Amino acid sequence: MLVSLFIGCYNDLMFPRTGQAVVRVLERLGHTVEFRSAQTCCGQMHYNTGYTREAQPLLQRFVEVFRDAEAVFAPSSSCVAMVRDHYPKLAREMGEAKLVAEVDALVPRVFEFTEFLARKLGVEDVGAHYPHVVTYHPACHSLRGLQLGDIPYRLLNKVQSIRLVDLPEREECCGFGGTFSIKNSDTSNAMLADKVRTILDTRAEVCVATDNSCLMHIFGALHRERTGVRTAHIAEVLASTEKEPFE
């Protein structure tokens, strides 16, 4: 299958390793990945901060880039939630019937990475090997937005040599929330402090999630406090094999 990668603006710049990891996983499973370089950003940051009008041309661009793709996947549940939950409404606000039709046709073909593996490709065992103690933080958009349920756990449970440790109070937001982490940094930090406490309580080496945005936030405190716990996108865990560790 030819699958189109939407990397997400912050992964493109800040987390290229995650992109390399998803490419490796899908190619290992026998699929062909394409990257359409005209892609930029889904518009989530603008939209969620109230810059609705500014998000409109970004929606337009996303549709232009991907309208003829067979399937699009992104290693970010929040970008996919932007497309799935908000694009149909935003397109209608823009008032162009053609765009609305294109959005409605495209949205069902856009998937989050782990969702794509489990629901679209029907794969749980991707042949990964990751000899580390891992705890999984369910990103809010993966949990309540896309309702991925136990998909990430099913994928992680099939990884060889991994030791998965349950994260207490895992459904609590880490406090990132995009511009929330800046506008309400005190409250955001209070939320992050509790998230970090629960992560440290697990004694895990690595905190894993479907979104680098949460992980960037969690890493910020884990590193500042020199806890020694690192963060990794779930794709990087799944990309890792015994012969070729992805680290």
Added chain:
Amino acid sequence: MSVRVGQASEARSFQEAAPDSLENSQLRHNIRHATHVIRDKRGKIVGEMPDWQQLRDAGSAIKAHVMRNLDFYLEQFEANVTKAGGHVHWAADADEARTIIRELIEQHGSKEVIKVKTMTSEEIELNPELMAHGIAPYETDLAELIIQLGEGQSSHFVVPALHINHLQIQKIFKDKMPLQEMGISELGEKPPELAEAARRYLREKFLRVKVGVSGANFAIAETGSLVIVESEGNGRMCLTLPEVLISVVGIEKVVPAFQDLEVFFSMLARSATGERMSPYTSVWTGVNAKDGPKEFHVVLLDNGRTRVLEDDEGRQALHCIRCAACLNACPVYGRTGGHAYGAVYAGPIGAILMPQLQGMEHSQSLPYASSLCGACYDACPMQINIPEVLIHLRSQIVQEKQSHIGGKLSGENLAMQTMRKVFQSETMLRIAHKLARIGQGPFVDRNVIPHVPGMKAWTQTRDLRAIPRQSFRDWWKEREKAGKSGGRP
């Protein structure tokens, strides 16, 4: 008409107020404990319901129907209240409602009233109005009594004294109650002892005071009945013992028929306190010569609600049945408590209700007091899509700011406009990547940025990952050149 919702128009912004709460260890402890206890109970008791989602669908469908036909149901309600011997008053705003209620009390020459816990009364600031005219309002809900005696502030609209623990309550009672007169020589710290003190303090008022004031959870159009659910029975005392009863009710509280209560009763107590049913449910209709108050007044309160109704997207805020499940679920509320919101209605629902009721010039910080984590939407029995409305309100705030030069030139707007432009061109994006990589140079310390000017809000507590040498798109380009890619046909 001037819509005012409590003191919100004079309140500090959420960002300014939150640190006071965040730094209060006792408050943090109390709020975390209380919200988690209610949350756990709710989770367990909601889990018993196999048809929870169908109930949510039914509840929001009834509410949506009522909002579309509010004029019809309100007039039907008015006609049926009148037929049953009650009196209906229409109040456009807080001032009108206060005046109507005060004058009714004055007509009966009463110098005191007993009150059932009512949020509309908080909304219109009834107590200060009454006290200014020499009328003493006595709160009879235990938590409201604690707040009133302690001269504190409610932090939660279901459990107002959530932020106060039993030791603090003991102190308030010792300081403010005439314990000797009440026959209590030594007040202990145990909840039953505190409840006993409150019972003795209140019972004498229930028997003496001639005027009661209440709100209502539901107003039934087909019968003209009002409904109150509560835990203590003190509400029922106020609804049955006085000679005169005045109920101040938001116009959105009307439901078409008695049978609709089946849906709401299945969800309200479960969502609010994690109980299957509220211990006391009172329903009354007009007056009855043989029982209860001899005179009954309903004050139907608008105070901004019809304005909220005009907004197709925001109007779902009016579906709220005030269970506060969203407060207990919210990670922001769970850290700051209610005071930081500076609002009668705190938490996620307050963040969408307050700015809409009062007009967008007030409470502008509230729609941003959320990480949009969605826990509120999940918890809401009426399925109010709070995150969606928060974004909708943020958009109104941004557009209002962009309508004047100061807002246009704000750092945030300039940054957002720049990024929009950058994201509209691949060439610009590549240039921006390069500039960011060069720009971070002086601040990078072993792959992280521990401090960068202008980003203090992030870096004062969190390291920032440095931008790596190569972006994903550059890596892909390199790979394509090396001929490894499947690429685009």
